[in-house]
Amino acid sequence: xxxxxxxxxxxxxxxxxxxxxxxxxxxxxxxxxxxxxxxxxxxxxxxxxxxxxxxxxxxxxxxxxxxxxxxxxxxxxxxxxxxxxxxxxxxxxxxxxxxxxxxxxxxxxxxxxxxxx
Numbered sequence: 001x002x003x004x005x006x007x008x009x010x011x012x013x014x015x016x017x018x019x020x021x022x023x024x025x026x027x028x029x030x031x032x033x034x035x036x037x038x039x040x041x042x043x044x045x046x047x048x049x050x051x052x053x054x055x056x057x058x059x060x061x062x063x064x065x066x067x068x069x070x071x072x073x074x075x076x077x078x079x080x081x082x083x084x085x086x087x088x089x090x091x092x093x094x095x096x097x098x099x100x101x102x103x104x105x106x107x108x109x110x111x112x113x114x115x116x117x
Contacts, residue, residue: 005062005066008062009059009062012058013055013059015051016052016055016056017048017049017052019044019048019052020048020049020052020056023041023044023045023048023052023056024056026041027041027045027056027060031060031063084108084111087108087111087112088107088108088110088111090111090115091106091110091111091112091114091115092106092111094114094115095114
């Protein structure tokens with residue numbers, strides 16, 4: 001989370017009533033445990049002030065956006081790793097086909113050098 005988002009979240013949390021902070025903590029515990037919140041927790045959310053509901057919704061919205069960004073970054077990293085692994089395998093196959101010893105610990109840099117020949 002960058003500095004601006006962190007500050008915004010702190011500001012939003014500071015605007016919550018004690019009941020809103022308590023409910024937010026329960027919702028966060030449920031999210032961290034990857035379980036849906038209890039019905040009574042959700043029912044209590046309906047009794048919060050409109051301001052508290054708005055802030056909690058905004059906080060979770062920002063958290064969801066951050067999660068989505070991390071997911072996209074992880075997907076890019078996974079794609080890069082798969083591409084690197086493919087390049088290493090290809091270089092190892094070329095070395096094997098050329099009758100040269102194959103380095104099982106070949107790095108991407110080594111592979112790119114071999115593939116660039």
